[in-house]
Amino acid sequence: MNTKSRIMVAVAALMLILTFFFPLWTIDLNAPQYPEGLGIRIWLDQISGMKPNDLQSINGLNHYIGMKVIDPESIPELKIMPYIIVFMIVFGLLNAYMKNRKLIYIWLILFIILGVIGMYDFYMWEYDYGHQLNPDAPIKVPGMTYQPPLIGSKQLLNISAVSLPSTAAIVIFISIFLNIAALYVDTKGKKHEN
Secondary structure (H helix, E strand, C coil), X not given: CCHHHHHHHHHHHHHHHHHHCCXXXXXXXXXXXXXXXXXXXXXXXXXXXXXXXHHHHHHHHHHHHCCCCCCHHHCCHHHHHHHHHHHHHHXXXXXXXXXXXXXXXXXXXXXXXXXXXXXXXXXXXXXXXXXXXXXXXXXXXXXXXXXXXXXXXXXXXXXXXXXXXXXXXXXXXXXXXXXXXXXXXXXXXXHHHC
């Protein structure tokens, strides 16, 4: 690999450090009774509210419709994801040092597989929270489920839920793109040498 490609791979790996400082995903709720809106921010290692009391307010709303409490401590993925990102950072830096194109392909494939598994896991988490309702809940609407959308918006009774990737997810997409671009730049460089 040429120097430019190696630098791109190293930058792509190092920029993943930013994922520890920004949310990965957002779920925002808008309802007449909450004109300022409510929101959840999903980070690599925690779940927080958009505002200080939002998570508590959302858990209060969820109680009325029979949804489980969103308890970050009970979500094992939040303990695992930081280690996965650290591994991908170290693996990416190793790739830049080793100058081996095959390792970059492995990094890309592994990251894409991890992303697909992560999205499926998140979908199943949302599905569980939205469908496994307490039968003794104060508010019951026959046939109604409360699963937020994976991506996009959905109306849940009088609440509009919007679920979108956030800053850390965008950083991951850019990191993947930089690795693909590094492979392209390296290939183009080799053609010019011949």
